[in-house]
Amino acid sequence: MSSRSLARMIRRGAALAVVALLLLVVLFPVLWLVLMSVRTEAESFRMPPQLFFTPTAKNYLDLMQSKFFRAFENSVVTSTATTVLSLLLGVPAAYALGRAQLRPERLLSLWVLATRMAPPIAFGIPFFLIYIRLDLIDTRLGLVLIYLSFNLSLVIWMMRAFFEGLPASLEEAAYIDGAGVVGAFVRVTLPLSAPGLATTAIFCFLLSWNDFFYSLILTRSEAVTAPVAIVNFMDYERWEYGKITAAASLIMLPVVAFSLAVRKYLIRGLTAGAVKG
Numbered sequence: 422m423s424s425r426s427l428a429r430m431i432r433r434g435a436a437l438a439v440v441a442l443l444l445l446v447v448l449f450p451v452l453w454l455v456l457m458s459v460r461t462e463a464e465s466f467r468m469p470p471q472l473f474f475t476p477t478a479k480n481y482l483d484l485m486q487s488k489f490f491r492a493f494e495n496s497v498v499t500s501t502a503t504t505v506l507s508l509l510l511g512v513p514a515a516y517a518l519g520r521a522q523l524r525p526e527r528l529l530s531l532w533v534l535a536t537r538m539a540p541p542i543a544f545g546i547p548f549f550l551i552y553i554r555l556d557l558i559d560t561r562l563g564l565v566l567i568y569l570s571f572n573l574s575l576v577i578w579m580m581r582a583f584f585e586g587l588p589a590s591l592e593e594a595a596y597i598d599g600a601g602v603v604g605a606f607v608r609v610t611l612p613l614s615a616p617g618l619a620t621t622a623i624f625c626f627l628l629s630w631n632d633f634f635y636s637l638i639l640t641r642s643e644a645v646t647a648p649v650a651i652v653n654f655m656d657y658e659r660w661e662y663g664k665i666t667a668a669a670s671l672i673m674l675p676v677v678a679f680s681l682a683v684r685k686y687l688i689r690g691l692t693a694g695a696v697k698g
Contacts, residue, residue: 458666465662480663489668492650497675499561499646500629503568507625508618511576516606518577519584536574541634549638559641568629576621583617584610619683626679647672
């Protein structure tokens with residue numbers, strides 16, 4: 422083996438070691454959380470920590486006897502409904518802004534972005550008062566509507582950038598073949614923008630799934646979501662760490678599964694526009 426090949430192997434090995442170390446540092450809190458969820462409370466706080474132990478499903482079985490799974494169902498329903506509605510309403514709007522030559526286009530874009538300028542807490546009291554009048558407190562519909570109001574601007578801004586990056590000549594070719602505006606949009610533009618759709622859907626789902634503030638102030642018992650339900654395992658006397666870590670592990674599962682399902686499009690969507698041809 423030549424010295425050049427040996428040096429290349431050493432550099433590659435060093436790079437892999439650094440990447441593995443960084444992954445360990447980044448994923449260690451998540452791994453420790455999952456490990457705590459299958460330990461007993463006494464085992465979790467044993468010093469020094471034991472790497473080898475007998476896993477237990479007690480924490481998850483205790484969750485099944487609580488109201489957490491009702492809250493988990495609320496999170497799944499509200500986040501999925503919000504993501505679907507945001508894409509159905511926001512994607513055509515983003516396409517219109519990206520393709521139509523409108524004189525007040527900049528003003529419309531600024532108006533769309535304005536919904537994201539203030540922090541969520543600034544809208545807390547107005548939404549609460551409106552929801553009391555409309556009898557939407559503690560309802561799934563109320564959560565879907567409020568998440569939709571914030572996710573729409575995100576969808577429009579993200580998808581508009583993807584549509585503007587697609588050449589309009591492809592749609593013009595579809596027009597020549599007899600397709601209308603809707604036909605060209607559905608058959609040509611949407612398939613080409615699949616990476617952008619996947620990326621936008623992930624962000625919409627995450628913003629709805631991880632919300633704590635609005636679920637806390639706009640729900641009571643029936644529509645409580647999973648992030649708020651975890652608080653029920655914390656009180657002044659003690660924290661039920663086993664249930665907390667088990668619930669947190671379950672909360673991560675839908676996001677991880679969704680990301681893995683669209684990972685091919687997600688990577689392409691996140692790197693789109695990084696290199697200009």
